[in-house]
Amino acid sequence: EAGVTQFPSHSVIEKGQTVTLRCDPISGHDNLYWYRRVMGKEIKFLLHFVKESKQDESGMPNNRFLAERTGGTYSTLKVQPAELEDSGVYFCASSQELRTEAFFGQGTRLTVV
């Protein structure tokens, strides 16, 4: 069974550009989470989807970040326009039900220069 897959693995963009990160959860997992680790800091929660609905987006830093999960399958996280402080590793995780194990992807390393 395939795990959680994230694309791309690395992205380097200039300040002001737009970047879209993609996450493919494990098939059948209704719950999808995005997390971010800024350099030297702890991993922080961004948001939680249940199927296509945003259950909790309290961790989204500002309105330059837009997450979608059309059809309740894969999810995208768009940053527009990107700022230097957006650099970090973005993790996606999925779980079948609440309070069951969340499986993490390898992460996307975003560098804004």
Add this chain to the structure above:
Amino acid sequence: AQSVTQLGSHVSVSEGALVLLRCNYSSSVPPYLFWYVQYPNQGLQLLLKYTSAATLVKGINGFEAEFKKSETSFHLTKPSAHMSDAAEYFCAVSDRNAGNMLTFGGGTRLMVKP
């Protein structure tokens, strides 16, 4: 609000020595507690979790952790370190009433010397 503190961002042990990675948490409700490991160029992998059953939890690769409510701790141990244990370890807490949203500690990078 929940928080997790991992004492020591870097820990170095000799191969065969005891591994002890410290984690203290703060939670206003009974927590779920987790240890994750990240090997180089890989994603986070669950090592073990505490969900209110036995306070001593055994995980993969010989790791275990003990939930101590009085000390608000969930330290990770392994009796004998292997070179392959070199990785970054993350302690996390979840409010069992808020789904799977995890609050992570800052991580501890474990180095194993031959």
